[in-house]
Amino acid sequence: MRRPSRGLMLVLMAGGLAACSSVAPPAATPRLEPPPRYRVTLARSTLTADQQIVHVLGRLGYGARPGEVERLRAEGLSAWIERQLAPGRISDEAVEQALGAYPVLPLTAAELYRDYPPARPQDVQRFQAGQMTPQEIREVFPPNRRPAVITAQLQAAKLTRAVLSERQLEEVMVDFWLNHFNVYALKGPVRWMVPDYERRALRPHALGRFRDLVVATAQHPAMLYYLDNWLSTRDDFVLPPSRGGRKLGLNENYARELMELHTLGVDGGYTQQDVIEVARCFTGWTIDRPQQGGEFLFRPVTHDRGEKRVLGTVIPAGGGQDDGLAVIDLLVRHPSTARFISTKLVRRFVSDEPPPALVERAARTFRSTGGDIRAVLVTIFSAPEFISAEAQHAKVKTPLEVVASAARVLGVRLESPEEATQGRAAVMGGGAVLARQVAALGEPLYEAQAPTGHPDVAEAWVSASALLSRMNFALALAHNRLPGARVELAPFLEGVDRRQPAQVLDRLLAVVLRGQVSPDTRRVLGAQLENPEIVRATADDRGPRNTDVEKLTALVLGSPEFQRR
Amino acid sequence: MHGCTRRAFMKGGALSLLGLGAGLGGVPRFLVRAAYAQGAGPRPKVLIAVFQRGAVDGLSMVVPHGDPDYYPARGGIAIARPAAGASDATLDLDGFFGLHPAMAPLQPLWDARRLAVVHACGSPDTSRSHFDAQDYMESGTPGVKSTPDGWLARGLQAAPRPSPSPFRAVAMGSRLPRVLRGEAGAVAMNSIADFDVKSDAGQAMSGGVNTRRGFESMYEGGVRDLLYGTGRETFEAVKMLRSVSPEGLAPANGAHYPRGRFGDSLRQIAQLIRAEVGLEVAFADTGGWDTHAAQGAERGQLANRLTDFAQGLAALDRDLGDRMADVVVLTMSEFGRTVRENGNRGTDHGHATAMMVLGGPVRGGKVYGRWPGLRREQLFEGRDLAVTTDFRDLFAEVARRHLAVPATAPLFPGFAGKAAGYPGVLV
Numbered sequence: 001m002r003r004p005s006r007g008l009m010l011v012l013m014a015g016g017l018a019a020c021s022s023v024a025p026p027a028a029t030p031r032l033e034p035p036p037r038y039r040v041t042l043a044r045s046t047l048t049a050d051q052q053i054v055h056v057l058g059r060l061g062y063g064a065r066p067g068e069v070e071r072l073r074a075e076g077l078s079a080w081i082e083r084q085l086a087p088g089r090i091s092d093e094a095v096e097q098a099l100g101a102y103p104v105l106p107l108t109a110a111e112l113y114r115d116y117p118p119a120r121p122q123d124v125q126r127f128q129a130g131q132m133t134p135q136e137i138r139e140v141f142p143p144n145r146r147p148a149v150i151t152a153q154l155q156a157a158k159l160t161r162a163v164l165s166e167r168q169l170e171e172v173m174v175d176f177w178l179n180h181f182n183v184y185a186l187k188g189p190v191r192w193m194v195p196d197y198e199r200r201a202l203r204p205h206a207l208g209r210f211r212d213l214v215v216a217t218a219q220h221p222a223m224l225y226y227l228d229n230w231l232s233t234r235d236d237f238v239l240p241p242s243r244g245g246r247k248l249g250l251n252e253n254y255a256r257e258l259m260e261l262h263t264l265g266v267d268g269g270y271t272q273q274d275v276i277e278v279a280r281c282f283t284g285w286t287i288d289r290p291q292q293g294g295e296f297l298f299r300p301v302t303h304d305r306g307e308k309r310v311l312g313t314v315i316p317a318g319g320g321q322d323d324g325l326a327v328i329d330l331l332v333r334h335p336s337t338a339r340f341i342s343t344k345l346v347r348r349f350v351s352d353e354p355p356p357a358l359v360e361r362a363a364r365t366f367r368s369t370g371g372d373i374r375a376v377l378v379t380i381f382s383a384p385e386f387i388s389a390e391a392q393h394a395k396v397k398t399p400l401e402v403v404a405s406a407a408r409v410l411g412v413r414l415e416s417p418e419e420a421t422q423g424r425a426a427v428m429g430g431g432a433v434l435a436r437q438v439a440a441l442g443e444p445l446y447e448a449q450a451p452t453g454h455p456d457v458a459e460a461w462v463s464a465s466a467l468l469s470r471m472n473f474a475l476a477l478a479h480n481r482l483p484g485a486r487v488e489l490a491p492f493l494e495g496v497d498r499r500q501p502a503q504v505l506d507r508l509l510a511v512v513l514r515g516q517v518s519p520d521t522r523r524v525l526g527a528q529l530e531n532p533e534i535v536r537a538t539a540d541d542r543g544p545r546n547t548d549v550e551k552l553t554a555l556v557l558g559s560p561e562f563q564r565r
Numbered sequence: 566m567h568g569c570t571r572r573a574f575m576k577g578g579a580l581s582l583l584g585l586g587a588g589l590g591g592v593p594r595f596l597v598r599a600a601y602a603q604g605a606g607p608r609p610k611v612l613i614a615v616f617q618r619g620a621v622d623g624l625s626m627v628v629p630h631g632d633p634d635y636y637p638a639r640g641g642i643a644i645a646r647p648a649a650g651a652s653d654a655t656l657d658l659d660g661f662f663g664l665h666p667a668m669a670p671l672q673p674l675w676d677a678r679r680l681a682v683v684h685a686c687g688s689p690d691t692s693r694s695h696f697d698a699q700d701y702m703e704s705g706t707p708g709v710k711s712t713p714d715g716w717l718a719r720g721l722q723a724a725p726r727p728s729p730s731p732f733r734a735v736a737m738g739s740r741l742p743r744v745l746r747g748e749a750g751a752v753a754m755n756s757i758a759d760f761d762v763k764s765d766a767g768q769a770m771s772g773g774v775n776t777r778r779g780f781e782s783m784y785e786g787g788v789r790d791l792l793y794g795t796g797r798e799t800f801e802a803v804k805m806l807r808s809v810s811p812e813g814l815a816p817a818n819g820a821h822y823p824r825g826r827f828g829d830s831l832r833q834i835a836q837l838i839r840a841e842v843g844l845e846v847a848f849a850d851t852g853g854w855d856t857h858a859a860q861g862a863e864r865g866q867l868a869n870r871l872t873d874f875a876q877g878l879a880a881l882d883r884d885l886g887d888r889m890a891d892v893v894v895l896t897m898s899e900f901g902r903t904v905r906e907n908g909n910r911g912t913d914h915g916h917a918t919a920m921m922v923l924g925g926p927v928r929g930g931k932v933y934g935r936w937p938g939l940r941r942e943q944l945f946e947g948r949d950l951a952v953t954t955d956f957r958d959l960f961a962e963v964a965r966r967h968l969a970v971p972a973t974a975p976l977f978p979g980f981a982g983k984a985a986g987y988p989g990v991l992v
Contacts, residue, residue, distance in 0.1 A: 228857045231909040249908025253857050256914070260694050272693065272946065396792060442739035449852055450618075452696050462791050463741040463753035464799035465760065471780050472763045520786035528779050555779050560792050 038374055040081045043384035047392060053077055054514050055392050058565035059349050060084055060381075061168025063405030066492075069514065081381055084169035085207065085374050095165045101416045101429050102153040102160075104195050109221065110293030112192045116147045118291075143427070147192070151185050154195055155445045156431035159438070160414055162404035163431070173206040173373070174198065175400065176348055178446075179453030181217040181262060183226040185446040189290050193222035194446055210341060210371035211332045214262060218254075218328060219296040221287045227451065229254035230286040232279055234304035248302070255279035257451045259331065265343075268336030274311055280304040281315060281323035338366035342376060344456070349380050351394045352457045358385045393516075393564040396458035399441030401565060402470055403434050406477055406557050409512050413486040425484025433484045437476075441469045462563075474557035478550045489549050501529040501547040508549075512556045521559050528555065610891050610967055611838055613831075613847045613881070614717060614744065617874070617898040618699060619855035623918030624904065624950065625867055626668065627682050627932070631661035634939035640906045642862050653863045658682075662932045666863050667871035670879035674923060678930035679882075679889070681990045683959050685917040685934050687900055687952040691945075693914035695855070698899035702956060703744035705977045716976055717846050718747025720964045723974030730843025731802035737830035737849045745848055750794075752802045757812040757833050761803050777803065811840030820884035823876040827851040831881045838888060845968065851877075854898065858909035878923060890925035893967045893991070895960070901950050904939055916949035920959060922990045926967060933988040954988055955980075962987035 045052060053072045057064045060081065072080050083090060099105060104112060119127075123140050126132055132140065143149075161171050178198065185191045201216035201223075217223045224230040232251035239246050255278035260266045284303030288294035298321040307317040311334070315326050331337055342362035346354035358380065365372075365379040380386055397405065407414075414430035425433050435445060442461065448454045455461075476482050478489070492511045496503045505525055509517050528534050534548050556562065628644045629635050636643050644665055647657035655663035656672055662684065664671060674680040690707035692698050701707040705716030721734055734751035736742050745751035754760045762777040777800070784796025814836045822828035830849035837844045853870045860867040878896075882889055901918030917937075923929070937943050937951040945951040957977045964970040965984075972984070 228909065228911075231858055233908055235908070237908070247908070251857055251907055251909055251911075252913045256693065260696075266692075266694050266697055272691075275693075450695065458791055459746065460740055462795050463736075463739065464795060464802060465739045465752075465754045467784075467796055467799050468760060468762060468803070469739070469755075475763060475776065518786070521783050524782045524786070527782070531775055531779065534779070551776060551779075554776075555783070558780050559783050560786075560796065563792060 038082060038085045038378050040078050040085070040378055040381050042078055042081075042387050043382060045384070045387040046389050047387065049073065049077075050514065051392065051516065052387055054516065055387065056081065057168075058405070059386075059395075061172060062162045062401060063408045063565065064514070065408045066411045066511070081169075084167070085377065087167035087170035087207065090166045092166050095161055095167075098160050098164060098414065098416065098429075098431075099157055101418075102157045104150050104153045105157055105199065106195075108196055108293060109189075109192045112150055112195065113291075113293045116145055116150055116192070118147055118189075150191055150195065151446055152428050152432055152435075154185075154198070155435035155438075156428050158400075158431075158445055159404065159407075159434040160429070160431035162400065163407045163412065163414060163434070169377075170203075170206055172348075174203050176345075177202045177206055177213060179448065179456070180344065181213065181223065182448050182451055182453030183222045183446075184449050186449075187226055190222050190226055192293060193220070193225065196220075197222035205373075207374050207377070208372075210337075210366070210373055211328065214258075214328050214332055215325065217262070218258070218282075218324060219285065221290060221294065221296060223254070224285065224287050224296065225290055227254035227257055229282055230290060232283050232285075233302035234280070234283050237302050250276065250279050250283065250304075252276065252279045255282060258327075261451055263331040263340065264334055264336040265340030268334065268340060270311060277308045277310045277315075278327050280306070280308050281310065281319075281327045284321065285324050332371055335363070335367065338363040338371075341371075342366055345376060346380060346385075348456055349377075350383075350386055350391050352459075355385045358383050393561070395565050396461055396563055397565050398454065398456070398461055399438045399443035399466075399470075400445065402441065402563065403438045403473065405565070406474065406562070407434060407485060410477070410487050410489070410553075411491075412477070413488075415484045415486060420484040422483035430482075430484030430486070433482050437473050437482065441473065442466050470563065471554075471558040474554040474562075475551075478554040478557060480550075489553060493549065498547050498549065501534065501552075502526065504547040504549060505529060505552060508553055508556050512553070513559070513561050517559070517561050521561055525552075525555060525559075528552070608841070608888075608891055609843065609845045610969070611845055611847065611893070612717075612963060612968055613834060613849070613892065613894045615878075615894060615896045616699070616703075616742070616744075616848070616850040617854050617896060618695070618850050618852045619898075620695065620698075620900050620902055620914060621854040621870075621898040621918055622856060622860065622867060622902040622912055623684065623898075624901070625860070625862075626665055626871060627658075627684055627919040627921075628655045628663045628665060629661065629684070629936065629939065630655045630657070630663050632936070632939050634904075638904050638906070638939060641910055642860055642906050642912070644862055659932060661936075665868065665871050667868040668875040670875045671923075674879065674882060675930055679923060679925065679927055681922045681927050681929045682919055682932045683922065683934050683954055683988050683990065684919045684932050685937050685950055685952060686920045686954040686956055686959060687917035688956055689952065691916070693900065693916075695899055695914075700743060702897060702899050703742060705744075705957060705960065706979060707957075709979065712978070714747030715742070715744035716960060716964075717744045717848070718749045718751065719974070719976055720968055720970045721749035721751075721846060722747065723970050723976065724968060731798060731805055732837060732842040732844050734846040735834070735837060735844060735848070737833060737847070742848055742850065745846070750798050751846075752798060754833075756829070757806065757836060760806055805842065809840045809842055811836040811842065814839050816880065816884045818883045818886050820880040821876075822880040822884075823873050825873060827873055828877045828880065831877045832884070835881055835884045838885060838892070856902070856911050857907070857913060858911040860911045882923065893922060893924040893926055893963060895963050896921040896923075897956065897960075903948055904944060904950055905948065916945045917952040918950070920956070922959075922963065926992050927990055928992055933990055955982065955986075958982050958986045959988055959990070962989070962991060966991045 050069060053069050054064060056077055119141060165171050183190055185194050197220050201220040205212040205216060228251045233248040235249045237248045252275050256275045259270045264270055284299045286297055286299050288297040300320060303320060305318055308315040310327055310330055313330055315323055342359050343354050346359050346362055362376050362379045365376050369375040415425060417427055417429045420426045420429060438445060443454050477487060480487050493507055496507045498504060509515055534551055625644055630646050645654040647655045647663050653666055656666060656669060657663040658675060671680055688701055688707045690701050703715050704712040706712040732752060734745050736745050736753045738753055739755050741751060741753040762780055781800040784793050786793060822832045834847040851874060856867050885892060897920050898918050900916055902912035902915040907913050935953040937953050941947055957980050961976055961982055964976055965972060970976060
């Protein structure tokens with residue numbers, strides 16, 4: 001059924017009840033409960049129906065797969081968006097099956113320590129000193145038990161999901177929060193903690209309540225370790241003599257980033273004194289034996305029991321572990337947080353320069369719903385700014401988006417480690433090969449060192465080096481040079497005479513860009529058809545002309561148009 | 566706006582003057598060199614900016630061992646007092662300051678008076694956010710976020726060349742840093758060897774020329790935006806680089822770069838300088854300075870970072886040899902760290918830090934700047950080293966004296982700094 005654009009603003013309904021009225025926060029496991037139904041009515045737009053579909057597929061997901069535009073046309077765009085807002089109801093068997101190749105995903109940090117133990121220092125020393133034979137190296141560091149396997153599988157799984165998942169919006173939002181609440185997998189034991197961090201702290205709340213995300217990340221060992229809060233103690237805490245008798249004290253790192261990056265934003269109106277007070281509130285929030293996969297632990301003896309004053313609000317003495325929760329409540333209810341989160345979401349879904357009026361409306365929804373992320377998204381998706389001609393193609397794709405969208409548009413088949421025969425793919429599958437491409441384009445997944453995560457604006461991703469890497473990726477993919485990521489171009493050319501390069505080009509532009517190509521690019525590509533490299537003669541130079549489909553495909557994937565969404 | 570100047574920059578480029586706009590592959594190297602020699606005079610002055618991202622602890626890098634309050638404040642992370650013959654102690658510079666022992670590779674440069682330090686240097690803005698403070702130091706406008714361009718880009722733009730090289734400004738890395746974003750045009754590259762469209766077999770160059778041409782032509786269109794502008798610059802640069810192949814130049818004078826990203830960046834910057842591609846401003850960054858926990862003292866986490874840092878700079882100096890007469894290296898970091906050791910044998914975000922200036926034109930062998938002292942009442946907000954040299958005074962001196970950026974050009978908008986305020990690090 002097709003739903004014509006009626007120019008109406010959002011309609012929020014929850015089985016007859018307004019979802020935004022927000023009575024009680026949802027239970028801790030939102031997946032088990034039927035999520036409230038959210039209705040989306042797209043605003044009136046000057047874009048054609050197909051342009052709107054391509055736009056939405058590129059914003060709420062990683063682009064169209066073969067046949068997907070037609071499917072959305074049949075289902076109705078609003079209906080598809082509404083389904084995306086309730087990912088728990090979308091069956092996703094292909095992904096679940098493919099993810100079976102990555103055993104690290106369901107494991108806790110403790111289990112990962114058991115299965116992928118860190119190298120012993122004495123072994124590392126001997127290895128670095130060149131005192132090990134290759135045979136010994138394989139025995140001491142078995143390739144399938146090295147800690148690096150954890151991040152490699154995580155990266156492969158992320159690409160697998162981006163390319164194959166039916167729950168596209170959920171994947172986009174998990175990625176969004178992963179960067180928002182960034183942790184750096186290569187800092188100490190964080191590597192062993194990240195699978196659990198994504199699985200338990202981020203994914204269940206990706207479309208849920210903002211407060212749940214803040215609490216879950218604040219109490220997760222990955223964040224506690226990455227931003228050093230596990231080390232922070234009341235200023236006068238002295239270790240018992242049995243443990244060295246050393247004086248410990250406050251560490252401001254998490255407190256500052258919690259306000260600057262997770263909630264209020266850097267201009268959100270806090271002071272250095274607030275940073276200190278917040279750090280005092282979070283003293284005692286630590287990890288039970290971080291190097292062995294321990295969990296969050298509140299250690300009363302290191303907690304500062306005194307009174308604190310955060311953003312003008314007194315947090316009375318003796319609150320213990322609840323001090324941290326009181327801070328989180330203060331922060332997530334602060335109007336600066338509504339504005340900051342809304343700005344970032346509008347930047348992600350609409351434009352690098354978020355339209356202020358839309359940010360204001362999204363922030364209002366954030367405040368009135370107590371930080372219901374779905375409701376904020378509905379406000380954004382229903383906005384005229386979202387589906388406007390100005391927003392179309394306004395975003396330059398991030399490396400993850402370029403690689404995933406190229407794989408999707410060509411219907412790339414990601415081979416499992418068993419199927420693949422070559423190199424990395426045979427160990428980690430095709431997803432890992434694509435993940436390595438994403439890193440080569442400048443976005444090493446789970447390995448953003450700074451707490452800001454990977455950026456979401458064109459300026460960060462458009463550089464000479466990055467553009468060349470994008471073109472080289474296009475060439476490698478189209479020529480099937482990425483083992484484990486199988487491309488078959490022949491099906492796209494059904495009914496096309498390969499001796500007629502213009503026909504081939506038209507078909508490729510239709511497949512890859514849905515015909516949304518500038519006259520300049522079309523003209524330039526048309527001129528390329530005279531290039532002997534594109535139109536190659538057969539080996540003996542006497543037979544009929546044959547178009548180099550791979551090279552032409554690479555050119556289209558490397559075009560300025562494909563770099564945008 | 567963007568594309569307009571960029572296009573002018575391309576059109577006026579030496580390559581087009583010679584009529585070599587396309588297909589540079591077969592042009593003899595000397596011809597290309599001659600083109601730049603004509604454009605830029607004898608050999609261009611070069612500035613290499615090095616950013617220590619994460620806020621380096623200036624008090625451990627250049628140790629104020631003569632300050633009576635240094636050792637009491639720093640407990641387990643203080644660097645031991647200089648002692649004759651001790652290699653695991655502060656290397657004395659002038660009786661008051663000394664280098665961290667991991668910086669020993671730089672001692673000969675100090676002795677040869679080619680290395681200067683500006684201590685207690687930093688930003689008038691009090692932000693302790695890495696992100697903001699880096700942004701301010703790169704835009705050159707502390708406290709103002711809306712500045713569209715970086716100070717190095719403005720410096721280049723204010724000193725235009727009749728026929729600028731596409732490699733006039735280069736940043737090592739996959740992203741163009743804020744400091745070089747702007748109208749002047751700059752190139753970001755991961756590595757010289759990979760800076761090309763690769764042929765079907767996945768190798769650079771041979772056979773890739775026509776494919777490259779195909780991509781190039783799509784970015785030649787008239788759209789004036791970041792994507793197209795960058796695309797055009799990219800291909801101009803690729804063609805020129807292939808014609809001189811700097812990647813073949815082995816380090817000279819027995820220079821030995823440390824393994825890793827920072828060493829690789831400096832080695833390739835030296836290759837670009839030695840290949841005479843017209844480089845005037847290069848940028849490299851190095852991370853791992855955010856030592857909140859277990860930063861170590863004479864040895865440890867921070868010492869390892871300083872070793873990499875010092876070995877890299879010393880190798881660059883050796884590699885470039887006589888060419889250093891025209892080269893200045895300027896190091897910077899967004900802020901310093903707390904004077905007092907924190908509860909985790911580390912340091913939190915502070916205020917002023919130390920910056921270094923290295924090269925032939927440097928009046929070295931001296932620590933510049935007024936020392937504000939480490940007594941509690943002398944500290945900024947009672948906890949951090951106070952700033953006595955505004956980083957803009959140092960950067961302005963380097964840009965104006967070394968790169969000849971005219972005094973009238975708005976290098977640091979809103980800053981009334983005058984030559985009288987320069988630290989005086991350059992001849």
